[in-house]
Amino acid sequence: MPTLFLFGASEGGLFDFDATLPLMAVQVVVLTFILNSLFFKPVGRVVEEREDYVNTSRAEAKKKIAEVERLEIELKDQLKEARLEAQKVILEAEQDSENLYKEALALATSEANASREKARREIDSQRDEALNQLKSEADNLGDLIVERLLAKK
Amino acid sequence: MGFLPFVFPLAELEVGQHLYWQIGNFRIHGQVFMTSWLLIGALLALVVIGTKKMERDPKGVQNLLEFLWDYIRDLARTQIGEKVYRDWMPFIGTLFLFIFVSNWGGALVPWKLIELPSGELGAPTADINTTVALALLVSLSYFYAGLSNKGLRYFEYYVHPTPIMLPFKIVEDFTKPLSLSFRLFGNILADELVVAVLVFLVPLVLPVPVMFLGLFTSAIQALIFATLAAYYIGEAVEEHH
Numbered sequence: 001m002p003t004l005f006l007f008g009a010s011e012g013g014l015f016d017f018d019a020t021l022p023l024m025a026v027q028v029v030v031l032t033f034i035l036n037s038l039f040f041k042p043v044g045r046v047v048e049e050r051e052d053y054v055n056t057s058r059a060e061a062k063k064k065i066a067e068v069e070r071l072e073i074e075l076k077d078q079l080k081e082a083r084l085e086a087q088k089v090i091l092e093a094e095q096d097s098e099n100l101y102k103e104a105l106a107l108a109t110s111e112a113n114a115s116r117e118k119a120r121r122e123i124d125s126q127r128d129e130a131l132n133q134l135k136s137e138a139d140n141l142g143d144l145i146v147e148r149l150l151a152k153k
Numbered sequence: 154m155g156f157l158p159f160v161f162p163l164a165e166l167e168v169g170q171h172l173y174w175q176i177g178n179f180r181i182h183g184q185v186f187m188t189s190w191l192l193i194g195a196l197l198a199l200v201v202i203g204t205k206k207m208e209r210d211p212k213g214v215q216n217l218l219e220f221l222w223d224y225i226r227d228l229a230r231t232q233i234g235e236k237v238y239r240d241w242m243p244f245i246g247t248l249f250l251f252i253f254v255s256n257w258g259g260a261l262v263p264w265k266l267i268e269l270p271s272g273e274l275g276a277p278t279a280d281i282n283t284t285v286a287l288a289l290l291v292s293l294s295y296f297y298a299g300l301s302n303k304g305l306r307y308f309e310y311y312v313h314p315t316p317i318m319l320p321f322k323i324v325e326d327f328t329k330p331l332s333l334s335f336r337l338f339g340n341i342l343a344d345e346l347v348v349a350v351l352v353f354l355v356p357l358v359l360p361v362p363v364m365f366l367g368l369f370t371s372a373i374q375a376l377i378f379a380t381l382a383a384y385y386i387g388e389a390v391e392e393h394h
Contacts, residue, residue, distance in 0.1 A: 013169040014342070019179030020282035024189070025290055028251060031193060035250065036243035039200045043222040044242075046207045046215075053209065 168346065170272040182280055184269060189277040192258040196250060225249060225379075232383035233390065237302060241386050244294060248287060249379035252278055256341055256371030260348075260364065276341050276371075284338040288330035291382040299389030313393050329385060333378060340374045 172183040203214035211219055225246035229238040233245075259276020267274055277283045299307035311322040344367040351360040 015281050016169065016171060016182070017282060017285070018181060019176065020182045020185055020280065021286045021289075023181055024185070024277075024283050025286035027186075027189065027193075028247065028287060028290060031251060032244050032247040034197065035200065035247050038197065038204060039218065040222065040225075040243045040246060042204045042207065043215075043218050044226075046209070046211075047219055047222060050209055 172269050172272040182272070182282060184272045184274050185277045185280045185283060188258065188264065188274050189255065189283070192254045192277070193251070195258070196254050221250070222246075228376075228379060229383050232380060233387040237298070237390050241294070241298065241383065244290075245379050245383045245386075248291070248382055249375050252287070252337065252378050253372065253375035255283070256375055257368065259341065259345065260367050260371055275345055278337055278374075279341040279345055281334070281338050284334040285330070287337070287378070288334035291333060291385060292326070292330045294382070295385040295389040298386045302390045303392075307389065309393060310389065310391075329381075333381060337374055337378055340370055344370055 172187075173180045174183040174186075199214065200218065203218040207215055226238075226242060228249070229242040229245045232238075233241055255276050255278040259279060264274035296307075299310065303309075311319050313322075348360055348364055348367055351363055
């Protein structure tokens with residue numbers, strides 16, 4: 001039966017220390033160096049390159065989003081301005097056309113008034129003339145009647 | 154074989170039996186190295202396959218390796234701190250991966266099918282030599298980390314809040330490797346023994362949940378060992394003010 005005492009085993013046993021210990025230590029140290037060059041360095045490089053790539057891509061994307069948002073705001077402003085301008089133009093045009101209409105109306109009314117006035121004045125003067133003529137003819141006739149009556153006597 | 158007081162009819166449970174290889178004046182446990190070489194070979198094969206053609210959009214084994222790398226980096230970074238974790242990440246990662254493949258390899262590979270003249274194949278971490286070697290490496294590395302980062306000011310750590318702590322901190326330097334090595338050794342060996350004993354007593358069904366529990370324990374032990382190693386290194390390089 002193998003003795004189970006620490007360091008006490010001469011042949012076998014659970015606590016049988018021998019050259020396995022230093023050799024295993026050397027093996028693990030060698031394994032550390034091998035894994036460092038085969039595993040940790042290359043995988044680390046790839047992972048860190050990817051992390052860098054992801055970070056720069058994300059920063060770029062953020063920059064682009066900011067740019068897009070800025071442009072969007074600018075465009076919206078421009079659009080608003082253009083809309084306001086258009087409204088102003090429409091309003092102006094409406095006002096212009098109204099003004100023109102009013103002017104034309106006023107002109108037409110005044111022309112009509114003027115011609116009516118002129119016509120009335122003409123009618124008045126012709127009537128006056130006709131009255132005068134009638135009056136003078138009546139006077140002449142009266143004179144004639146009076147002369148003839150006087151001559152018969 | 155008399156570790157257990159009665160003889161099993163089905164098979165033999167071998168504890169504390171080793172396959173000795175003689176190298177010069179030294180003897181080593183052959184079964185530990187055989188399994189560890191196989192498992193390290195498998196690990197390296199996985200790593201070589203996964204890193205052969207790495208792309209920015211990871212595929213297949215590269216995904217697994219990157220997940221492991223990320224996991225180990227997080228472990229090292231949280232325990233050691235942002236400043237020096239890069240220097241120690243390969244060591245912590247190697248500890249984690251080596252212990253993990255050793256534990257799982259010991260539990261998953263049917264080593265019993267291979268007959269050895271003496272001893273039996275199993276998890277390399279079920280041998281006290283392996284775990285003590287790992288624990289001593291951890292001790293050496295945290296001393297080295299402290300001394301290389303802070304020079305002789307590292308020893309301020311021993312009297313840090315008050316000089317009363319000095320004896321406790323010195324004792325800690327011995328208990329750290331002791332607890333590290335015995336925790337790992339005990340857990341893995343106990344797991345192997347429980348499974349073996351259950352297989353002898355009830356060869357059907359009953360050992361299966363215990364085997365799953367063993368896989369769980371194995372993974373947890375690898376994580377605990379790596380985390381504690383990183384924590385000790387982090388403690389050694391931490392700046393006191």
